[in-house]
Amino acid sequence: MKNIIANPRAGLGQFDSMPVGIAVAKNVVPAIVSMLMVLVYNLADTFFIGLTGDDLLVASVSLAHHVYMLFLTFGTLFGIGGTSVISRAFGAGRNRYAKRVSSFCMWSSVAIGIIIPVLSHIFMDDLLTILGASADTWKPTKDYLSIILLGGPFLMMASCFSGILRSEGQATRAMMGMLLGNIVNVILDPILILWMGWGIKGAAIATVISNIAGAIYFLTYFLRVNSRLSINPRHYTIGKKVAISVFAIGIPSAIGPLFMSLSQITMNRLMAGIDDFAIAAAGVAARSIMIIFVVSIGFSQGIMPLLGYCVGAENWKRYKEILKFSIISSTAICTALTAVCYIANDQIIGIFLTEKISYEYGIRFAKIFLSTAFLSGAFFSLISAIQAIGDSIPALILNISRQGIIYIPILFTLHSLFGAYGLIWAQPVSDVLSLTLAISLHAHALQKLIKMKEKAFSNFG
Numbered sequence: 001m002k003n004i005i006a007n008p009r010a011g012l013g014q015f016d017s018m019p020v021g022i023a024v025a026k027n028v029v030p031a032i033v034s035m036l037m038v039l040v041y042n043l044a045d046t047f048f049i050g051l052t053g054d055d056l057l058v059a060s061v062s063l064a065h066h067v068y069m070l071f072l073t074f075g076t077l078f079g080i081g082g083t084s085v086i087s088r089a090f091g092a093g094r095n096r097y098a099k100r101v102s103s104f105c106m107w108s109s110v111a112i113g114i115i116i117p118v119l120s121h122i123f124m125d126d127l128l129t130i131l132g133a134s135a136d137t138w139k140p141t142k143d144y145l146s147i148i149l150l151g152g153p154f155l156m157m158a159s160c161f162s163g164i165l166r167s168e169g170q171a172t173r174a175m176m177g178m179l180l181g182n183i184v185n186v187i188l189d190p191i192l193i194l195w196m197g198w199g200i201k202g203a204a205i206a207t208v209i210s211n212i213a214g215a216i217y218f219l220t221y222f223l224r225v226n227s228r229l230s231i232n233p234r235h236y237t238i239g240k241k242v243a244i245s246v247f248a249i250g251i252p253s254a255i256g257p258l259f260m261s262l263s264q265i266t267m268n269r270l271m272a273g274i275d276d277f278a279i280a281a282a283g284v285a286a287r288s289i290m291i292i293f294v295v296s297i298g299f300s301q302g303i304m305p306l307l308g309y310c311v312g313a314e315n316w317k318r319y320k321e322i323l324k325f326s327i328i329s330s331t332a333i334c335t336a337l338t339a340v341c342y343i344a345n346d347q348i349i350g351i352f353l354t355e356k357i358s359y360e361y362g363i364r365f366a367k368i369f370l371s372t373a374f375l376s377g378a379f380f381s382l383i384s385a386i387q388a389i390g391d392s393i394p395a396l397i398l399n400i401s402r403q404g405i406i407y408i409p410i411l412f413t414l415h416s417l418f419g420a421y422g423l424i425w426a427q428p429v430s431d432v433l434s435l436t437l438a439i440s441l442h443a444h445a446l447q448k449l450i451k452m453k454e455k456a457f458s459n460f461g
Contacts (some may be wrong), residue, residue: 034162051194100230
């Protein structure tokens, strides 16, 4: 089948003639750096709050983190959904359609960023109950949430466009937006939390200011750069298959982080019946190995525009080369990071937890999480490949498997058998089963798409 690529030197087209390794690296490295900045962002509050010596405040930040993840869930909906649709549009030469998708993602994400804080403030007590806040963590969790909710629209904007810019081949600019926000957060945290003595409220204020800084960066980009994307309200539309195309991939993608938050809330509620210090330990253990997962997710986000462009241009050979290289490379990187995290496990946990019981829980929990962490590179690469294809059903199944339909039943089962440690072992079991499912679903989705394209081409001829 003949591959037709419109304006091949524009946007992602510039990567089409590069060796696979170089093309992947140019898109993946900035994406990984962006995700590492998200990791720093997540760890900064926990680290500086930990320096106060109050592990219950650490537990409160861990509980409130799930609301932050709710914002990222919707940011993922528009960011990943928009990236998939726009990269395929560029591959097919549909530039005006890409502008409509970009504007839709921008203004819809801002609207959601306003709605969530309003509803959260109205139903704050119910929200705290759902999160699993105890009598000891109720007030600090409420104080933290009441402030970070104010940055909702800015967080949504930054989260959305840190993804969408990659569809235009601007991975480095996307990285810089995330970097700016995180630098602001890391600078302000010690000043507001420790020097000013504002504690958990200071952490929340630093978060809001950093969100605003990131949003300003992306707005400035569109005002000063001649972009093929658009934030002009005149290009906004939910018709012409814009909304439905974004949601077809965005909703399955967003459900993954949503289920992650729901599953963690479920685990926290089950863990609360055991020990508040175990909640703090579980949160820190998950964060202590997060570098493996953020590298995996960054790698997958970096390759998705490249894969989507290949799908739009119907360049299946290039698609398979990129995916194979990505799976091998990301698995090798994740294996190395797993080894590093295992060796440095005691020291990492000790940075965040001071109470002996929390520290001991944290060390053991982290080692359990590490048993299958190296599989994440292949798993997230396969998810991105399915999202690039645009097949919504397999994407939905995969995104609700690892933290949802596979994980949650295992969570309850192992909790009933082994208590706190059963709750932690649920994740490694889910990781193995989810990767097996991902391999099968991707093979089926790719074969179905190629046959469909070949049939359409044959009918046209």
